[in-house]
Amino acid sequence: MTYHLPALVFLVPFVTAIGLPLIALRDERRCRPVALAALSVMAALSLMSLGSVLNQGEIRYAFSGWAPPVGIEWVADEIASIMVVAASLLALVSLLYSSPFPTQTLQGRSVPYYSILLLLVSGLSGVIYAGDLFNIFVFLEIVALSAYSLVAVPGGRALVSAFRYLIMGALGASFYLLGVAYFYSATGTLNIADLAQRTPGLLESKAVIGGLLFMFIGLGIKMALMPLHAWLPDAYTDAPDTASPILAALLTKVALLVWVRILFWVIGSGDSEQPVVVFSLVWVLGALASVSGVILALSHTDLKRIFAYGGIAHVGLVLIGVGQGSHTGLTAGLFYIINDAVMQCALFLLAGVLVHQYKARTLDDLKSVNIRSSWVGGAFVVVALSMIGLPPTGGFFGKWYIVLSAVENRNYFALVAIIVTTLLTLAYFARVLERMFRSAPKSPQVPDTPLSFRASVAALAAAIMGLGLWSDHIVSVLLEATRGLGR
Amino acid sequence: MIHTGHESMIVRRSAALVIPLVQLFGLYVLFFGQYGPGGGFVGGVMLAASLIAGILVFGPDGQPAATAKKLLKTDGLGLLIFAGVGGLCLIGGGAFLNYSSMQLPGLDDPTRRYLGIVLTQIGVAADIAVAAVSIVFSLYSASSNEVSDG
Numbered sequence: 001m002t003y004h005l006p007a008l009v010f011l012v013p014f015v016t017a018i019g020l021p022l023i024a025l026r027d028e029r030r031c032r033p034v035a036l037a038a039l040s041v042m043a044a045l046s047l048m049s050l051g052s053v054l055n056q057g058e059i060r061y062a063f064s065g066w067a068p069p070v071g072i073e074w075v076a077d078e079i080a081s082i083m084v085v086a087a088s089l090l091a092l093v094s095l096l097y098s099s100p101f102p103t104q105t106l107q108g109r110s111v112p113y114y115s116i117l118l119l120l121v122s123g124l125s126g127v128i129y130a131g132d133l134f135n136i137f138v139f140l141e142i143v144a145l146s147a148y149s150l151v152a153v154p155g156g157r158a159l160v161s162a163f164r165y166l167i168m169g170a171l172g173a174s175f176y177l178l179g180v181a182y183f184y185s186a187t188g189t190l191n192i193a194d195l196a197q198r199t200p201g202l203l204e205s206k207a208v209i210g211g212l213l214f215m216f217i218g219l220g221i222k223m224a225l226m227p228l229h230a231w232l233p234d235a236y237t238d239a240p241d242t243a244s245p246i247l248a249a250l251l252t253k254v255a256l257l258v259w260v261r262i263l264f265w266v267i268g269s270g271d272s273e274q275p276v277v278v279f280s281l282v283w284v285l286g287a288l289a290s291v292s293g294v295i296l297a298l299s300h301t302d303l304k305r306i307f308a309y310g311g312i313a314h315v316g317l318v319l320i321g322v323g324q325g326s327h328t329g330l331t332a333g334l335f336y337i338i339n340d341a342v343m344q345c346a347l348f349l350l351a352g353v354l355v356h357q358y359k360a361r362t363l364d365d366l367k368s369v370n371i372r373s374s375w376v377g378g379a380f381v382v383v384a385l386s387m388i389g390l391p392p393t394g395g396f397f398g399k400w401y402i403v404l405s406a407v408e409n410r411n412y413f414a415l416v417a418i419i420v421t422t423l424l425t426l427a428y429f430a431r432v433l434e435r436m437f438r439s440a441p442k443s444p445q446v447p448d449t450p451l452s453f454r455a456s457v458a459a460l461a462a463a464i465m466g467l468g469l470w471s472d473h474i475v476s477v478l479l480e481a482t483r484g485l486g487r
Numbered sequence: 488m489i490h491t492g493h494e495s496m497i498v499r500r501s502a503a504l505v506i507p508l509v510q511l512f513g514l515y516v517l518f519f520g521q522y523g524p525g526g527g528f529v530g531g532v533m534l535a536a537s538l539i540a541g542i543l544v545f546g547p548d549g550q551p552a553a554t555a556k557k558l559l560k561t562d563g564l565g566l567l568i569f570a571g572v573g574g575l576c577l578i579g580g581g582a583f584l585n586y587s588s589m590q591l592p593g594l595d596d597p598t599r600r601y602l603g604i605v606l607t608q609i610g611v612a613a614d615i616a617v618a619a620v621s622i623v624f625s626l627y628s629a630s631s632n633e634v635s636d637g
Binding site: 019 | 562563566567570573574577581582583584585586587588
């Protein structure tokens, strides 16, 4: 039974997504409870799979019983299992939160909406589990196609943003596929475990270097790395408030995870010169992305847009950690990916709550309302602390390990970039918090915060605190899982 | 795009002759997939192509268009067949889509594998056909919207 868990984690939302048109044939209102049930089952299964992986070691699942590298292999190691648990729980929370939003905005399209949402979640688990580069491409495309259509749901401006995202995303996918083809021509395999044995001797090969760069550009678009980020702020701002938390939490993170897998699991950090060059490229671009991301966040007034640029900056922070090429850096990057997924989900969720309860989309709107709900205010403070990187939140410990890896490498330029990012993050959150907690004299009466809002923001704030308080435990699991990787 | 059928007698007659042949050949390719080139994807595309040709020639009120509209309702059924076969294998204790452990009583191993492949191919073909037809319908409705806007 435990052997099949990775496949089941993927199949539950996938089959529900396909079957949803039949289940909801008579009554569209069935979609939501069915989707909720599917995601709950998925979360439970992913927790079970994490438990079994932690106790009995990794699961290598061969589809159709064909042994890899001929067959399709899924690898549920500690890292993949932790990421899938994070993804499925975040998806569940963001679906729970969306219940007070009026369904009229979907205009009778709730069947496709929930189908696509479930497809997105199953695709995410596929990207995380897939054990070869081509299947990663397939699942990245499932994720991307679902994301394009989710962004386009509100119509109007969102259509333009979704179209831009589609063009950029298709470009990114093509670059990635081109890189995969180069790797295949050089090594004759796409299975990650196989590649890990063959590439170290081939790092001087032009095909491998070219393939690596193409994959980096392709994934760079998908993870919204700074010069290639243009699609992200528009897409996240215009996406429906119900879907943006899940999109913001996981779209860029899975691309980051794939890139980390390629850097450490495929080419390793080796002893030759080539990977060192790649790693320096990664952290330099990461440093640029983190600093320019926060500067851009400071220059905007739309809340969702500010948070989107904050997310872009955090992608840069992860790359700084990963780019150190060390064991500490890798662990720091992975830990920060989890933290950032939770923080982004929480931020966009709170932005959705502010829109729904207070009609506040921009900083100026925030000035004229009083946030009476201590749930919303409290959760916002916790998320802000974590984004800035203050203890005892998860963000602090994530940043701490990234700083540690930079100091270990005596990489003071990266250190300066992290500090500047932290200070500027403080600056833009100060702008938001100052307007949020200033009392407005003539604020309109606001109905009570619905239970699902309170529950979901509380769950995410608790998760952020939990990631901080148990960071020692989580990091030691990650350190154990990445033993032998990196310098 | 498609407002009426094609008026030419030659086109209508030859379409009526060719479309069944294309469908027959599509089915052949679908079921021959285990022994030679072909399979679910190609078979599905051929079935869809025959329907699309029928829609183009006989117009939105013709018999092929009516069949295609009925087909659209089965969107996702093909994938369900695919996942169902995989699920039967899972229940039998094998990996997803490992046909030899498919839970069908009274069959020996080669027959199970044969049936498993055929069923998944049928699922794939159904899904491809529905997807292709739905692309045509969405293009058609988009262009007719433009007409009504103008």
